[in-house]
Amino acid sequence: xxxxxxxxxxxxxxxxxxxxxxxxxxxxxxxxxxxxxxxxxxxxxxxxxxxxxxxxxxxxxxxxxxxxxxxxxxxxxxxxxxxxxxxxxxxxxxxxxxxxxxxxxxxxxxxxxxxxxxxxxxxxxxxxxxxxxxxxxxxxxxxxxxxxxxxxxxxxxxxxxxxxxxxxxxxxxxxxxxxxxxxxxxxxxxxxxxxxxxxxxxxxxxxxxxxxxxxxxxxxxxxxxxxxxxxxxxxxxxxxxxxxxxxxxxxxxxxxxxxxxxxxxxxxxxxxxxxxxxxxxxxxxxxxxxxxxxxxxxxxxxxxxxxxxxxxxxxxxxxxxxxxxxxxxxxxxxxxxxxxxxxxxxxxxxxxxxxxxxxxxxxxxxxxxxxxxxxxxxxxxxxxxxxxxxxxxxxxxxxxxxxxxxxxxxxxxxxxxxxxxxxxxxxxxxxxxxxxxxxxxxxxxxxxxxxxxxxxxxxxxxxxxxxxxxxxxxx
Amino acid sequence: xxxxxxxxxxxxxxxxxxxxxxxxxxxxxxxxxxxxxxxxxxxxxxxxxxxxxxxxxxxxxxxxxxxxxxxxxxxxxxxxxxxxxxxxxxxxxxxxxxxxxxxxxxxxxxxxxxxxxxxxxxxxxxxxxxxxxxxxxxxxxxxxxxxxxxxxxxxxxxxxxxxxxxxxxxxxxxxxxxxxxxxxxxxxxxxxxxxxxxxxxxxxxxxxxxxxxxxxxxxxxxxxxxxxxxxxxxxxxxxxxxxxxxxxxxxxxxxxxxxxxxxxxxxxxxxxxxxxxxxxxxxxxxxxxxxxxxxxxxxxxxxxxxxxxxxxxxxxxxxxxxxxxxxxxxxxxxxx
Numbered sequence: 001x002x003x004x005x006x007x008x009x010x011x012x013x014x015x016x017x018x019x020x021x022x023x024x025x026x027x028x029x030x031x032x033x034x035x036x037x038x039x040x041x042x043x044x045x046x047x048x049x050x051x052x053x054x055x056x057x058x059x060x061x062x063x064x065x066x067x068x069x070x071x072x073x074x075x076x077x078x079x080x081x082x083x084x085x086x087x088x089x090x091x092x093x094x095x096x097x098x099x100x101x102x103x104x105x106x107x108x109x110x111x112x113x114x115x116x117x118x119x120x121x122x123x124x125x126x127x128x129x130x131x132x133x134x135x136x137x138x139x140x141x142x143x144x145x146x147x148x149x150x151x152x153x154x155x156x157x158x159x160x161x162x163x164x165x166x167x168x169x170x171x172x173x174x175x176x177x178x179x180x181x182x183x184x185x186x187x188x189x190x191x192x193x194x195x196x197x198x199x200x201x202x203x204x205x206x207x208x209x210x211x212x213x214x215x216x217x218x219x220x221x222x223x224x225x226x227x228x229x230x231x232x233x234x235x236x237x238x239x240x241x242x243x244x245x246x247x248x249x250x251x252x253x254x255x256x257x258x259x260x261x262x263x264x265x266x267x268x269x270x271x272x273x274x275x276x277x278x279x280x281x282x283x284x285x286x287x288x289x290x291x292x293x294x295x296x297x298x299x300x301x302x303x304x305x306x307x308x309x310x311x312x313x314x315x316x317x318x319x320x321x322x323x324x325x326x327x328x329x330x331x332x333x334x335x336x337x338x339x340x341x342x343x344x345x346x347x348x349x350x351x352x353x354x355x356x357x358x359x360x361x362x363x364x365x366x367x368x369x370x371x372x373x374x375x376x377x378x379x380x381x382x383x384x385x386x387x388x389x390x391x392x393x394x395x396x397x398x399x400x401x402x403x404x405x406x407x408x409x410x411x412x413x414x415x416x417x418x419x420x421x422x423x424x425x426x427x428x429x430x431x432x433x434x435x436x437x438x439x440x441x442x443x444x445x446x447x448x449x450x451x452x453x454x455x456x457x458x459x460x461x462x463x464x465x466x467x468x469x470x471x472x473x474x475x
Numbered sequence: 476x477x478x479x480x481x482x483x484x485x486x487x488x489x490x491x492x493x494x495x496x497x498x499x500x501x502x503x504x505x506x507x508x509x510x511x512x513x514x515x516x517x518x519x520x521x522x523x524x525x526x527x528x529x530x531x532x533x534x535x536x537x538x539x540x541x542x543x544x545x546x547x548x549x550x551x552x553x554x555x556x557x558x559x560x561x562x563x564x565x566x567x568x569x570x571x572x573x574x575x576x577x578x579x580x581x582x583x584x585x586x587x588x589x590x591x592x593x594x595x596x597x598x599x600x601x602x603x604x605x606x607x608x609x610x611x612x613x614x615x616x617x618x619x620x621x622x623x624x625x626x627x628x629x630x631x632x633x634x635x636x637x638x639x640x641x642x643x644x645x646x647x648x649x650x651x652x653x654x655x656x657x658x659x660x661x662x663x664x665x666x667x668x669x670x671x672x673x674x675x676x677x678x679x680x681x682x683x684x685x686x687x688x689x690x691x692x693x694x695x696x697x698x699x700x701x702x703x704x705x706x707x708x709x710x711x712x713x714x715x716x717x718x719x720x721x722x723x724x725x726x727x728x729x730x731x732x733x734x735x736x737x738x739x740x741x742x743x744x745x746x747x748x749x750x751x752x753x754x755x756x757x758x759x760x761x762x763x764x765x766x767x768x769x770x771x772x773x774x775x776x777x778x779x780x781x782x783x784x785x786x787x788x789x790x791x792x793x794x795x796x797x798x799x800x801x802x803x804x805x806x807x808x809x810x811x
Contacts, residue, residue, distance in 0.1 A: 053585070061767060078565065085592040088764070090754065237767040260769060264532070331551075331776075332594040335768025 047419050050081050050298040058089045058098050058107035061237055061334045062254040063341055064134045064283050065108045066324055067365060069333050071309035079308075080301035088332070091235035092191040099288060100125040106302065108133060109286035112193035112381045114407045119382075121193065121216065121390050128292055129284040130412035131303050132373050133310070135364040137282050138196055138273040139258040139349070140203060142171070142250035143243055147268040147352070149174045161355055165275035165448055168207020175209055175228055188234040188242060188251035192223065195282055197231065198384040199273045200252035204229055205467040206276075206449035213389040215475040223388065225475060243267050254282075255363075256336040259343040259350060268352050271448075274361060278446035279368055281377035292412065303416035307371060308425060314366040321346045369432050373413055375439035376455025378404035383458045387468035394472040400458045410439055536775035541782070544775040552596040559591040595756045601783065604757035607674060608746045608791075611681025612739055619686045619738070620731065623693025628723065633694065644687040648680050648745040652752050655679050673755040680749040685742035689734040696730025697723055725804050732799040739795055743788045758784055 055077075059065040068086055071077050077084045087104070089095035096113055098104040100123055114127035142150065153170045154162045178185045189196040192214075201211040212227025214220065224230045234242050239251045244266045251257075252273075261267035273280055285306060292299045312320055325345055329338045343350050349359040364370045379400045385391045414434050420426040443454040451464050462470050469475075518538050528535035536544075570586045595603065626633040659675050700723055708718045750759025762780050765773045 075565075083589060083592055237769065240769065329770075331764065331768055331770070335764070335770055335773075337770045340770075 046422070047300045047415065048297045050301045051295045052105070052298050053081060053083050055082055055084045055105045055298070055302070056087060056103075057084060058087050058095045058104040060092060060095060060108060060235075061088055061336075062108075062137075062283075063256055063328055063334055063345055064137045064254060064363060064365075065333070066313055066328060066345075066363075067133050067285075067306050067309040068108055069327050070312055070324060071305045073327050074309065074312060076305040076308045077302075080305045082298070082301055082305065086333075092194065097123065099127065099286060102288075105291060106285060106287040109284055110191060110194045110196075111281050111284050111377065112195060112198070112385070113191070114284065114286045115378055115381055115403065116193035116385070116390070118407050119385075119391070119403060121385065126289040126406070127286050128289050128407055128409050129286045129373055130292075130299065130409040130416070131285040131306050132281055132371050132377070133283040133285055133306070133365070135279045135282055135368065135370045136272065136274040136361060137344075137363050138199060138252060138254050139269040140200060140250060140252045140271050140273075141243070141258045141261050141267040141269045143246075143267050144265075146171075146174055146249050147270070149177070150270070162352070164271070164351070164357070166270045167448060168204045168209055170207070171204075171270075172208055179228070184230050185228070186230045186232060186248045188239060188248040188253075189231055190236050190239075190253055191233060192221065193381075193385065193390070195273070195280070195381075196252040196254070197223075198381065198388075199276050199280070200231065201384070201388060203252075203271065203276050203448065205465070206447075208466075210467055211388070213469070213475050215389055215392070217392045218475070223390075225389075240264060240266060255344045256334060256340045259340045260336060262343075262350050262353055263337070263340050265353065269349070270351070272349060272359065272362060274359065276448045277444070279361070279364065279370075281374070281380075284373065292409070299412055300416045300419065303412060304420055307366075307416060307420060310366040310371050311426065311430070314364065318347060318360065366430075371413070372432055372437075373408040373410050373439075374441055374455075375401065375404040375408055375410075376441045376444075376453075378408045379455045379458050380453060383462055386458075387462060387465060389469055389475050392474065394459075397456075397458055401456075404439075408439070410437070530774065532769060532774055533771050536778050540775040541778045544772055545779045547772070548597040548776065548779060552598045555593055555596045558593055562591045562593070597761065597780075600757050600761050601787070603674075603755065604746060604750065604759070605787070607677050607750070607755060607757055608681060608739075608742055610674075611678040611746065612685060612742045614678065615682040615685045615738060615742065616689060616735060618682070619689035619734075620693055623690045623731070623734070624697050624719070624723070624727075626690070627694035627697025627727070628719075633698075640687060640690060643683075644691075646684075648684045648748050649752065651680050651683050652676070652749060655683070656753065671755075673750075673753045676753040677746060677749040677755040677757070677759075680753070681742045681746050684745040685738035688737035688741060689731070692734025692737070693727065693731045696727030696734075699730070700726045728799070728803050729805070732795065732803070736792060736795045736799075739791050740788065743784075743791060747784060 057068060059068055072084055072086055089098060089104075089107070092110065092113070095104070095107050095109070096117065099107050099109075100117070109127075109129070111132075114129045116122050117125045117127045150166075150170050151162065153173060154166055157163050175185045187200065189200050191197065204211045209228045210226055211229050211231055212223050213225040214223045215225055222232075232248070234248070234251065236253050236257050239253045239257045240261050242248050243251060243261060244264075250267075250270075258267075258269040262269065273282075285302075287299065287302075313324055322342065325338055325342045328334045328341050328345075329336065334341060343356075344359075344362050347358065347360045347362075348356050349362050350356040382391070382400050382403060386395065417426065417431045417434070421428055421431075440455045443452050445452050447453065449466075451461075453461055459471065462468065522537040522539070525535040525537040566586065566589055570583060573583050573586060622636070626636050656672075656676050659672050659679065663670075663672060663675060704722050704726060708722050713721070746757070747759040747762070749755070750757045751763040752759075754760055754763075758780055762777050765776045765780070
């Protein structure tokens, strides 16, 4: 090593100076090396390479498939070594069957689908979810006819606009009128175990209307026993045209299908699910247990990519949303017009035509720990399945908690989150405190009817609900 | 046979003349003036009529909107190609990094084999549709022509097959589709399939629906061979194969090709319906997806697809006609 200073006539002072300099440089480079992370390993081993790199994910054309689209377009999947193709599915049944029979490796699913499949309501298969894709994002829309009849009864604000939230008690007189005339009052939702079904039923029940019961053990899966309002299934993209045709008088669906009704002038959204239950869990990313057992590393890499996409969507106070809307407007994703999608994803929501109100949390992808798969969310959906008879018999509280644990896999979520923190891509504060997290949210009070939901006591919760099966009730 | 002088045109010259006459400008002008005027009148009527029709997705698209969307679809195709190129560049960087890091050869080979996972553009979907219809049609012809020949020549077999043919002929492709889907799902099980299930389902549905015109027309053509020619073969004591190849087949070519043309036309129509339901990534799926999207451009884009479907159907028909002209022995027959 050539000396930095001249060596011909070295004094003892310059010798000391040189050795100190050398030691200093060595120390500095050692520090740099440590800080670059090459030597800094987290306490647990880093996740290995994905076992399966070619993946096919399914989705339905709704704006909340955004995390999948962003993870693809922003190359988050590629960063994790995954080569993903995204395929739109015709309806929720085709999507669920696709995941169960292995045609799809994973999919954008309704929060109730993994639960229903695991307990055997519908096709039985053990499906798990380690990632919640979003909160909120649905609305209930009624046809112009029905709105005209509802509007006079609704209290108004000072400027003449209807006061929100509009409960179903303002729909009740209209339904009663139709029943008196012998016309069945029909409404649509997207799938028997969809969040939309349970939110619509909750809203109707809170207003004093019976949405009907299921009696699967008697072979009746229509869900219309003793109903004031008859609910039926329609795939989301076909909702506006079914409303236009007059087959249904209203529906509960995700976006852009409510704003689409406003743009086309065929319906009026009356309430969003944000107002029915503030920050309710909506979609999850589901995979079969078989897949996650066979490809554990791949699963973690998938969750990592989705976490990054979710963060990007809510980053800087929703600053990236316009770009996200542009991506979603592509025909291979959601395909609706930019303006229709932007109407609900960029901080507002339009109710009656021209009545646009501020609703920044209509879609929440990452903040408020939206991506964490809380057990209490799973238990709420199970309680609603019991409430309306899809679960035919009484089940003890422990049953609800066991199913939630089997299906909602926060352990996978934790591994992925810790990996991202170790890579410096996310901060510890962006996640719940894993050491203390039980998976059950604090009792939630912001429901439209004011009833408190405590996920640790499902049967007690069922007792409080006005309409619905309780305790050992049977149809 | 007769002593021909060397000035009689042989088959090759006749073919070449016909091909060249198709490209002769003088012929073109005469043949094209009237159709072009008719098309222009149609476009004007369409434009005027479209403005009167208001759907919930906006006014029905006129020719200008449809043309704009056709351009847009072409642009989207180019954008997707650029994205694919960017992907391959990124992939190359990854391969280089992997080689530099000394990763195992198997992994590097897998990286090299990677294909872009982007979406099918409109042009890709046209190609997929053409491949699917060709597969279905060829399969149908391979089955139908031999059956048609055999039942045309043999009365017993004809009475045996005829009831089944008449029963299966009117069945709509939409009725076949669920059955075909279930059978393909059950039978075609493989971890690394060469063909996708939707492709097979669509192709087989096309086959099932376009068998019948070919069988029927071939059998009629074969049964209707001129009795004099049959007598000639008896007099010359020709073997069964020689009789079939030299007398029966050439004389039944016109009817056979009529059957084939009908089959191809029906096959192309059936394909669009089958693709919509089986979700094979072709033109049928494009129309269905646009309908589901419900954007303000959707109707115009569907019209673009309708025009392209019609145009391709026309080209396929003309293609079969040219093939018939080349193969047929009777060069003076009028073929429409």
